[in-house]
Amino acid sequence: NIKLEKREVNTMIELKSIYKRYGKYLVLNNVSICFPSQGMFIINGYNGVGKTTLLNIISLMDSNFEGQIYFDGENFSNSSFRKGQSFRSKNISYVLYNNNLFSFLNAKENLLLDSNLEYTELLSDIDLDKNINHLSGGQQMLVALTRVINQRKKIILLDEVTSQLSDENVKKLMNKLIEISKQCLIILVTHDLSVLNHYPLKTYELKEGK
Numbered sequence: 001n002i003k004l005e006k007r008e009v010n011t012m013i014e015l016k017s018i019y020k021r022y023g024k025y026l027v028l029n030n031v032s033i034c035f036p037s038q039g040m041f042i043i044n045g046y047n048g049v050g051k052t053t054l055l056n057i058i059s060l061m062d063s064n065f066e067g068q069i070y071f072d073g074e075n076f077s078n079s080s081f082r083k084g085q086s087f088r089s090k091n092i093s094y095v096l097y098n099n100n101l102f103s104f105l106n107a108k109e110n111l112l113l114d115s116n117l118e119y120t121e122l123l124s125d126i127d128l129d130k131n132i133n134h135l136s137g138g139q140q141m142l143v144a145l146t147r148v149i150n151q152r153k154k155i156i157l158l159d160e161v162t163s164q165l166s167d168e169n170v171k172k173l174m175n176k177l178i179e180i181s182k183q184c185l186i187i188l189v190t191h192d193l194s195v196l197n198h199y200p201l202k203t204y205e206l207k208e209g210k
Helices: 002-010 051-058 081-091 107-111 137-151 167-180
Strands: 011-022 025-036 039-044 066-071 092-095 155-159 185-189 202-205
Touching (some): 025 039, 025 051, 025 185, 039 051, 051 155, 051 185, 081 092, 092 137, 107 137, 137 155, 137 167
Parallel strands (some): 039 202, 092 155, 155 185
Antiparallel strands (some): 011 066
16 A cells, blocks of 8 residues: 555556547557656657557547546546646646647747746747737747746646657757746657757657557
8 A cells, every 4th residue: 555655645546447439440549658747758650550549648638438547646537628727737748740830829828828828949030019810830839839848837848849840849849848847747759850869868669550
């Protein structure tokens, strides 16, 4: 019991025997994994293997799965939409490859929706008064990532966010994420070799649903 209590205190997310199906196709096959409350971790694997599906479950955006998921020891499996939405809004930031920005706002307005402009290293070459649609894909992603960093939530989930960034900006981003992961949990889904080969982070490979 003492060992179990100690593990629960240090564990932010715990997945037990997760199965996910799309019709007859088994995407996730008995996935069990724990993530602590601090640190940065990578999930990689080829396209279509289920990496985004796994993140959607961890973010509580997808509740249609078999198995158990715990946050800080509390079971959120089959939780109500309201309970999951409330926990996610308070504790989880999630950036998809399509950046989650509002196209009718400029960069500064997107940043100020629910964060601030404290962190500007990634924004040094961006005109924040420009409409988001007038920025390149890489610049849009930098705005989205800055917004997430400034939200300062307990859990940050990132899905293929480096693919449109220059090598210089990937380096800036990774250094910043590693720094802030001392106070929060960051899970990065990627198959970007520039990330996988240059940063000594714990990496989980998703292969054939496992």
